[in-house]
Amino acid sequence: MAAMEIHFTLNGQPVAVQAEPDEMLLEVLRRELGLRSVRETCGLGICGACTALLNGQPISTCILLAPLAEGCDITTVEGLGGRHPVQRAFEEVQAFQCGYCTPGMILTIKALLEEQPEPDEETIRRALGGNLCRCGCYLKIIQATQRAAVLLAEERRRQVERSAASTS
Amino acid sequence: MPEPEMPAANSADAASLSNAHYPEPDPRVTGAIRYAQDVELPDMLYACVVRSPYPHARVLRVDTSALPADVVALTPDDVRSLGLYGCQIKDQQVVAIERALYIGDPVAAVAAASPRAAREAAELIEVDYEELPAVFDAVEAMQPGAPLLHPDLAISDNDAAYFGMRPEPERNVCHHFRIRHGDIERGFAEAEVIVEETYHTPSAQHVPMEPHACLARWTPDGRLEVWTGTQTPFNLRMDLAGIFGLPQERIRIIAPPMGGAFGSKTFVRYEAIVACLARKAGRPVKLVLRRDEEWLTLNRHPATIHVKLGARRDGTLVAKQVTCWANTGAYADCGPGVAQKMGFASPGPYRIPHVWVDSYCVYTNLPSNGAFRGYGATQAVWASERTMDLLAERLGLDPLELRLKNVLVDGDRYCTGEIMHDVHFADCLKAVAERIGWQHGRRGKGLAVLLKGMQTPSRASIVVEANEDGSYTVHCATAEMGQGAWRAIRMLAAEQLGVPVERVHFPVPDTDIVPYDTRTTSSRSTYMMGRALVEAVRQLKEHGELGYGECINEGGLDPDTGQGIASTHWHQGAAAAEVRLDEETGKLEVLHLHTAIYAGRVVNPPAAQLQNEGSMIMGLGSALFEEITFADGQVTNANLSDYNIPAADDLPRITYDLIERPGAEIHGLGETALPPVPAAIGNALFSLGIHVRDLPLTPERVLEASERRSASSAAAV
Numbered sequence: 030m031a032a033m034e035i036h037f038t039l040n041g042q043p044v045a046v047q048a049e050p051d052e053m054l055l056e057v058l059r060r061e062l063g064l065r066s067v068r069e070t071c072g073l074g075i076c077g078a079c080t081a082l083l084n085g086q087p088i089s090t091c092i093l094l095a096p097l098a099e100g101c102d103i104t105t106v107e108g109l110g111g112r113h114p115v116q117r118a119f120e121e122v123q124a125f126q127c128g129y130c131t132p133g134m135i136l137t138i139k140a141l142l143e144e145q146p147e148p149d150e151e152t153i154r155r156a157l158g159g160n161l162c163r164c165g166c167y168l169k170i171i172q173a174t175q176r177a178a179v180l181l182a183e184e185r186r187r188q189v190e191r192s193a194a195s196t197s
Numbered sequence: 198m199p200e201p202e203m204p205a206a207n208s209a210d211a212a213s214l215s216n217a218h219y220p221e222p223d224p225r226v227t228g229a230i231r232y233a234q235d236v237e238l239p240d241m242l243y244a245c246v247v248r249s250p251y252p253h254a255r256v257l258r259v260d261t262s263a264l265p266a267d268v269v270a271l272t273p274d275d276v277r278s279l280g281l282y283g284c285q286i287k288d289q290q291v292v293a294i295e296r297a298l299y300i301g302d303p304v305a306a307v308a309a310a311s312p313r314a315a316r317e318a319a320e321l322i323e324v325d326y327e328e329l330p331a332v333f334d335a336v337e338a339m340q341p342g343a344p345l346l347h348p349d350l351a352i353s354d355n356d357a358a359y360f361g362m363r364p365e366p367e368r369n370v371c372h373h374f375r376i377r378h379g380d381i382e383r384g385f386a387e388a389e390v391i392v393e394e395t396y397h398t399p400s401a402q403h404v405p406m407e408p409h410a411c412l413a414r415w416t417p418d419g420r421l422e423v424w425t426g427t428q429t430p431f432n433l434r435m436d437l438a439g440i441f442g443l444p445q446e447r448i449r450i451i452a453p454p455m456g457g458a459f460g461s462k463t464f465v466r467y468e469a470i471v472a473c474l475a476r477k478a479g480r481p482v483k484l485v486l487r488r489d490e491e492w493l494t495l496n497r498h499p500a501t502i503h504v505k506l507g508a509r510r511d512g513t514l515v516a517k518q519v520t521c522w523a524n525t526g527a528y529a530d531c532g533p534g535v536a537q538k539m540g541f542a543s544p545g546p547y548r549i550p551h552v553w554v555d556s557y558c559v560y561t562n563l564p565s566n567g568a569f570r571g572y573g574a575t576q577a578v579w580a581s582e583r584t585m586d587l588l589a590e591r592l593g594l595d596p597l598e599l600r601l602k603n604v605l606v607d608g609d610r611y612c613t614g615e616i617m618h619d620v621h622f623a624d625c626l627k628a629v630a631e632r633i634g635w636q637h638g639r640r641g642k643g644l645a646v647l648l649k650g651m652q653t654p655s656r657a658s659i660v661v662e663a664n665e666d667g668s669y670t671v672h673c674a675t676a677e678m679g680q681g682a683w684r685a686i687r688m689l690a691a692e693q694l695g696v697p698v699e700r701v702h703f704p705v706p707d708t709d710i711v712p713y714d715t716r717t718t719s720s721r722s723t724y725m726m727g728r729a730l731v732e733a734v735r736q737l738k739e740h741g742e743l744g745y746g747e748c749i750n751e752g753g754l755d756p757d758t759g760q761g762i763a764s765t766h767w768h769q770g771a772a773a774a775e776v777r778l779d780e781e782t783g784k785l786e787v788l789h790l791h792t793a794i795y796a797g798r799v800v801n802p803p804a805a806q807l808q809n810e811g812s813m814i815m816g817l818g819s820a821l822f823e824e825i826t827f828a829d830g831q832v833t834n835a836n837l838s839d840y841n842i843p844a845a846d847d848l849p850r851i852t853y854d855l856i857e858r859p860g861a862e863i864h865g866l867g868e869t870a871l872p873p874v875p876a877a878i879g880n881a882l883f884s885l886g887i888h889v890r891d892l893p894l895t896p897e898r899v900l901e902a903s904e905r906r907s908a909s910s911a912a913a914v
Contacts (some may be wrong), residue, residue, distance in 0.1 A: 033687075051226065064228075064341075065228060065229075065231065065235050066227070066228020066229075068234075068407070068456070069408075069838035070406045070407070070408070070837070071486050071488055071836065072487070072573075072836075073528075073836060073837060073838055074408070074628040075837045075838055076837055086687060098358045103647075105228070106226070106228040107228055109227075111221075111222035111226070111227045112222065116222060116226040116227070116708070119223075119225075119226045120222065120223050120226055121439075122870060123803035123804070123807065125223075125225045125453070125679075126225070126457075126679030126680065126804075126807050126811065127225075127231050127405075127406065127407070127456045127457045127679025127810075128223075128224070128225025128226075128230065128456070128679065129406040129407050129456030129679075130406055130459060131225045131226055131228075132226075132228040134408075135226060139849070141384065153845070154845045154846040155846055157845035158844055158846055159366065159845055159847070160371055160844075161402075161406070161454060161837070161842060162406075163404050163405060163406050163457050163815075164457055164458070164679045164807070164812030165810055165811030165812070165813070165815055165843070166807055166810070166811065167810075167844075167848055168810050168846070168848070168851060169346070169803075169806075169807065171723065171845065176404065177670070181366065197873075
């Protein structure tokens, strides 16, 4: 099959990459763009280790045909900068062991908290249904989600205060 | 030669100290950590393995004539002159030469320019087979007339073969371990009540999130270098040396952090295949397994265990006879060790004057089974602790009281002859009973207690080096798979050196540099390396630049009597569960799970908590749904859609105690909480009158047991 060129926005930057038409986005992100935070485990869209945000929504890149990313906005954990409130919360709580599932968890939780800023525990557990952690860090991942919700709320409050101060 | 990009080990967790001011975000939250699967070299090729579709077959012909010219193939002819390997029994070839012994047994391999090209090339290799009779069940495999897998076998010279092996190849047994303590016939004659039952624990997959991954190259002067996700760099080096006929020093193993292992990344897995391909290609070769291949690589031993337990009417245990059939699959791997540990865990932490154990490690035509978090204890505890509740019911005793009456305390002699010290089984049991509300009613509740040995004998050594900038480097072979060992060792070193932990570096283990260590298994590393460190730091302070320390842990058991030192100290824990059963559907819901684990001294509280939580969650999966299913030797659920592992929404209320004692030794926590979990849940179900003998406790099995109970009570009327 002839390779084709695909264009999308990756972590805020426009990119153009070569891909086979039947390739999954995961392979292209790893091979062509050198991203290592997206990782293959199940290859079936079940475990979430390959999670990226596609137009803000968590998706499994192991089952998304790369050409379907054309024109989309893709975010991986490399694009969060390391100090995102969800990342800070994971560090504070130590919500990881081997760390392999962590980027996918962080992206799923980021998307959850954007939709539901104050999820209850039941909602968090359900939202994590597509992200598996074999080390079994779930209790601390749930705690980290709750902590991230607090950090994000503080950030929003500061933003409101800043904009109030600048308008007054 | 170029070096691949490798993670700085201290950056792998330097930042994970506190919530205060960290210099760099933890590479696990940024995705910057580099695992074994991320290691790359210029010009490397990608490997793919060709596997047998038959459970037992003669390999007649391997035809590579259809391969493109730029593909390198490895066939039986390439490996015929190489040595056999096996960490405890030498029974394995780099690829099967005469006979393939399970569905998935490697018979050839290819290396090509891309993973896709390698997969496509593997399809082009044609192999002719002559199918042979196969056997899949361990008990059947020992019967006369069963197909023999390894009529000739040799005990390995690898130091993982650390105990007397007793193979009986004429009946597919690669090790027969015995405990002979007291007089078993007299014991049962003295017993006033005897209960007897047979249990089965199925095979399970480790499912490390990162698959097996390795990369090999040969240097121009003929040295072999291997980057691989391994828990056993030195054992791997020994077996590779044997295969290639090289001195061990001509082989270099580098062990980057792993995305989980749980026992699966031990000894030789695919390193020999990529090394052979790399030698033939004259280029580096890398292999990353596809997920389904994990089920064809290493699994947990299915085990059938028969228990006969005799007691006096007051509940005093007098005799116990246990027979274990540990199904090790086509190659022994460390199965003999697993069978031995299963054997000496199966009497349980009790004073029993007469104990007789026969534990067989049996070859069958299944994929190999080896180390799996719990190492034989999960199967043993399931059988042993379920039987304690059968006995309690027969005697009309409270299962907690029955256990407390018999449990080992300091100064007691175990059935191996060793005197127990620093044991806290009663404390663990009392703690879990209290937290599950045992005193308020026992219906729907169950308990189990565990004793598990640590690798004995073993040796750990470590070098601590002072750097010019005032920092220190520890050179240590301990592997990092998420358990937090690198950080714990850095914390212990920092404490003894009197510097902040950020000043202690832990580079990725490289056998060219680090001193010898037995391996990173059996929850031994923090304990053993912690002790070695004391001497290393003392020497460093004396000499200024470098300090070396080692810790040697002596002991071992006579395989014919089971007498000796099974473990220099014991991993101890208990679990309690509260369940609710839907009698209509058979669905068992765990409401609350509590474990109490003897920790001695906790080094790094968050890591200890995570290890304990992870063990409990893995135990929950084993209890409720994890089971590899086979059809005529073919794994039928080799994917994460059909083989489920616990997700966040599967969890009950989970609580636990890590019991510490001032001045106590560090006790490993990596797996202690796993084995008692299935038995506690099974006993909780038994408190509702439902006796399930086989794991996992699926709705089908629960309904079947429930119907059996109804049928027998109808018959009684």
